[in-house]
Amino acid sequence: MAIAIVLVLVVAGSVLFHVLSPWWFTPIASNWSYIDNTLVITFWITGIVFAAVVLFMAYCIWRFRHREGTKADYEPESGRLEGWLTVVTAIGVAALLAPGLYVWSQFVSVPDDATEVEVVAQQWQWSYRLPGADGKLGTSEARLISPENPLGVNPEDPVGQDDVIVEAADLHLPVDKPVKMLLRSIDVLHDFYVPEFRAKMDMVPGSVTYFWFTPIRTGTFEVLCAELCGVGHGFMRGIVMVDTEEDYQAWLQEQSTFAQLSGTEVGMADGETTK
16 A cells, blocks of 8 residues: 555656746747647656556556455456557557657758858867858868868868858857758767757768757857767857847958968959958
8 A cells, every 4th residue: 555655646746846846948049849849748648658657556556455365367468458558559659759750850841041050069169150241151071171271161162262260159140040050070979959949969970960940039048069079078068149130240240251261362253362
């Protein structure tokens, strides 16, 4: 009886903790409310299953408790019970997977008007590359990375000459504009994560991963690395500032382009040159 009571109290305590505890999601700052809704659906499904299983265990402990002169029935198999468990489990798994697959389809379907922003991770800092006046990012290669070219931008690509380079500094983004985040790592596994944006993705050396989002409110948000990347993992933090369009353009004008930082003269696509 004591064990049955404890199990019931565990369920009651879990429900009360969920309802009354002060912790919850950080206030959302992007278009991904779908992710919050998916998590809530998952909590409901797993919570109901947890409560049902634990309460069923408590009932069995009470109903089939030891009694003098009572012998347990031996039933090693039950086709009916197995059938019901299979059907209920399949429905539960489908209910868990369907919302996630729907959101994932949207998560990787980038709008045509999204601006590409490259995020480059390195132990233990974040750097960024934004398109310049032409609105396009130039190509980059890992073999081109050097102290003079930390992001590996291709100096022979005229499209990349006006790319804005933000090395180990804060990233600024305009509010209400979709952004496609291109994610690269130049050493080990990292993960670019801003909790308020509800968006994160692993960064794999040798690959370019991506996700997109639209910032929906201005403010300052902390970037975290969500993949253990070495002894400095806990200190790999950064800042993303979501600005009004006016403030964003003002910040953008203060940044240096790849051509300015490299100090080389390279032919542009229209025949002009930049130093």
